Amino acid sequence: MITPIIKDNILEMLVSDCPNMSYSGSLESMSQKFSQPEEVVNQILDQFDRKGLIKYRPFMGGSFSISIKVDAHDYFLSGGHVGEYEIMDLELNKLKTEILSLEKTMDKNKFDKLTTSINTIFNFFTAVKANT
Helix, strand or coil, X not given: CCCHHHHHHHXXXXXXXXXXXXXXXXXXXXXXXXXXXXXXXXXXXXXXXXXXXXXEEEXXXXXXXXXXXXXXXXXXXXXHHHHHHHHHHHHHHHHHHHHHCCCCCCCHHHHHHHHHHHHHHHHHHHHHHHCC
């Protein structure tokens, strides 16, 4: 499983170890450094590119170059991927509390269906968080 921690470790390396805002390397060396398969590293870097954090240019043979954008620094300093999950967790807990406060004003069957759905979402998120 690709966890937010793995993504943040790679992002931290890019923003901390690259003062000139660029990085060149190979998928092989990064996969060894982060103990991840090359394809996982490739997919993470590709996602960073789609998010606008970096400009990722993969080459034949597994080498690549990266231009690191200021947004990568801002994103990392604001908590990165782990921070996103923590915010989601807080929002889900807030939603759960608000829904529970509706218990006295809602029809019991509707309330039970709503809480079952919310608990399913909450349990799924808790399981995902436990694997991060």
